[in-house]
Amino acid sequence: xxxxxxxxxxxxxxxxxxxxxxxxxxxxxxxxxxxxxxxxxxxxxxxxxxxxxxxxxxxxxxxxxxxxxxxxxxxxxxxxxxxxxxxxxxxxxxxxxxxxxxxxxxxxxxxxxxxxxxxxxxxxxxxxxxxxxxxxxxxxxxxxxxxxxxxxxxxxxxxxxxxxxxxxxxxxxxxxxx
Amino acid sequence: xxxxxxxxxxxxxxxxxxxxxxxxxxxxxxxxxxxxxxxxxxxxxxxxxxxxxxxxxxxxxxxxxxxxxxxxxxxxxxxxxxxxxxxxxxxxxxxxxxxxxxxxxxxxxxxxxxxxxxxxxxxxxxxxxxxxxxxxxxxxxxxxxxxxxxxxxxxxxxxxxxxxxxxxxxxxxxxxxxxxxxxxxxxxxxxxxxxxxxxxxxxxxxxxxxxxxxxxxxxxxxxxxxxxxxxxxxxxxxxxxxxxxxxxxxxxxxxxxxxxxxxxxxxxxxxxxxxxxxxxxxxxxxxxxxxxxxxxxxxxxxxxxxxxxxxxxxxxxxxxxxxxxxxxxxxxxxxxxxxxx
Numbered sequence: 275x276x277x278x279x280x281x282x283x284x285x286x287x288x289x290x291x292x293x294x295x296x297x298x299x300x301x302x303x304x305x306x307x308x309x310x311x312x313x314x315x316x317x318x319x320x321x322x323x324x325x326x327x328x329x330x331x332x333x334x335x336x337x338x339x340x341x342x343x344x345x346x347x348x349x350x351x352x353x354x355x356x357x358x359x360x361x362x363x364x365x366x367x368x369x370x371x372x373x374x375x376x377x378x379x380x381x382x383x384x385x386x387x388x389x390x391x392x393x394x395x396x397x398x399x400x401x402x403x404x405x406x407x408x409x410x411x412x413x414x415x416x417x418x419x420x421x422x423x424x425x426x427x428x429x430x431x432x433x434x435x436x437x438x439x440x441x442x443x444x445x446x447x448x449x450x451x452x
Numbered sequence: 453x454x455x456x457x458x459x460x461x462x463x464x465x466x467x468x469x470x471x472x473x474x475x476x477x478x479x480x481x482x483x484x485x486x487x488x489x490x491x492x493x494x495x496x497x498x499x500x501x502x503x504x505x506x507x508x509x510x511x512x513x514x515x516x517x518x519x520x521x522x523x524x525x526x527x528x529x530x531x532x533x534x535x536x537x538x539x540x541x542x543x544x545x546x547x548x549x550x551x552x553x554x555x556x557x558x559x560x561x562x563x564x565x566x567x568x569x570x571x572x573x574x575x576x577x578x579x580x581x582x583x584x585x586x587x588x589x590x591x592x593x594x595x596x597x598x599x600x601x602x603x604x605x606x607x608x609x610x611x612x613x614x615x616x617x618x619x620x621x622x623x624x625x626x627x628x629x630x631x632x633x634x635x636x637x638x639x640x641x642x643x644x645x646x647x648x649x650x651x652x653x654x655x656x657x658x659x660x661x662x663x664x665x666x667x668x669x670x671x672x673x674x675x676x677x678x679x680x681x682x683x684x685x686x687x688x689x690x691x692x693x694x695x696x697x698x699x700x701x702x703x704x705x706x707x708x709x710x711x712x713x714x715x716x717x718x719x720x721x722x723x724x725x726x727x728x729x730x731x732x733x734x735x736x737x738x739x740x741x742x743x744x745x746x747x748x749x750x751x752x753x754x755x756x757x758x759x760x761x762x763x764x765x766x767x768x769x770x771x772x773x774x775x776x777x778x779x780x781x782x783x784x785x786x787x788x789x790x791x792x793x
């Protein structure tokens with residue numbers, strides 16, 4: 275299927291396509307934060323909202339803007355019940371890192387791509403951890419945040435696959451890059 | 453993977469990154485000043501998700517039960533033996549508890565003890581659980597319309613699970629005792645028969661066993677001591693069973709919780725409303741009871757004229773006639789029966 279932009283779709287469709295990355299980020303946050311815990315809550319849910327932020331920050335930074343990353347992080351804060359601003363700051367800082375090193379991250383493929391995302395997720399989790407430590411004035415246990423990092427990296431490949439399909443079908447490459 | 457896409461070379465961001473980072477930092481600081489910043493939105497979202505959660509609850513519970521049974525199936529025989537032994541021991545303790553309860557009731561009547569605060573309970577089902585790195589919570593299907601309020605204790609059949617911290621119209625969110633934000637004043641009763649009790653603060657740190665911070669550093673604990681809520685501050689009822697003391701191996705103490713929040717299905721929300729303690733009547737004051745000097749009657753607004761209640765406990769020999777503060781008049785038909793008692 276040709277993308278909406280390539281097929282010369284009207285402006286309305288382009289506007290719709292521009293909202294897809296943000297919508298996917300918020301949808302990932304909602305899915306990850308449904309309060310249903312498998313395995314008796316032994317493992318935390320992954321940061322599914324981070325995958326669209328990372329992905330479109332690399333391939334379409336004109337659609338995944340800093341404000342969009344802020345919105346996805348804000349929705350993560352609201353849905354997860356964590357102290358306000360913790361994940362917002364973590365997502366924005368991760369976005370800043372990926373945006374700065376876009377060429378390095380975008381050149382990765384295969385296992386290296388997973389490692390690249392793992393680095394970004396590590397920055398997000400570390401930011402959240404140290405923000406919490408600063409807010410509560412003591413370091414919380416490391417194991418839960420490491421579990422969340424591991425789950426996020428584990429779910430990256432299937433989530434990135436779905437996001438890639440959505441990108442191909444609904445968003446497409448930037449007009450200037452075709 | 454990313455090589456498959458056409459990479460856009462520049463961003464058309466409306467808001468510069470620096471401003472967005474500054475906004476995020478401001479949000480963190482604002483959240484520190486007002487932790488309930490998003491509570492209204494969270495309560496609305498949970499209310500909206502409640503029907504879907506109730507639908508999804510049954511298959512998830514079945515899945516959890518299946519996963520749990522995989523590990524338990526190899527130890528069924530040993531568990532059965534342990535349960536039989538524990539059941540026999542508990543039957544003995546039940547008899548002891550019945551005798552002690554009768555004795556306590558009699559002592560309370562003799563001493564005119566202030567009765568324990570009335571506890572109403574709302575039964576609620578657990579429709580959701582979330583175990584995040586910085587928050588451990590569960591969602592109940594009772595909200596403001598069921599008179600659930602923030603701060604109320606949530607217990608299951610074994611002990612206290614946590615406190616309500618957020619209520620929607622039809623749902624409530626419970627902060628578990630293991631959560632990073634949980635702090636509960638507790639009383640520790642020695643299991644070795646030592647007299648007295650120790651006051652402490654139980655603090656969650658997102659591990660399965662919360663930490664005990666003892667108020668007095670001179671006190672010593674031992675593994676197996678019983679931990680109950682102290683009721684300090686009037687937020688929670690006193691005496692709610694919480695767990696037992698265990699040594700953490702590093703010189704500190706933790707609490708092994710009685711309740712298992714991961715397996716609780718139905719819980720009770722305790723509506724703790726502490727009644728204001730009435731002033732003692734003049735005849736109950738020690739000096740007056742000893743006949744030392746007469747005391748002028750208090751203002752009528754504070755202590756109404758004492759009347760002898762038909763429901764008053766039996767007088768203790770050698771003391772003044774007991775006079776209690778007035779209560780609502782009992783029905784005429786029931787008064788003779790109470791007097792007969």
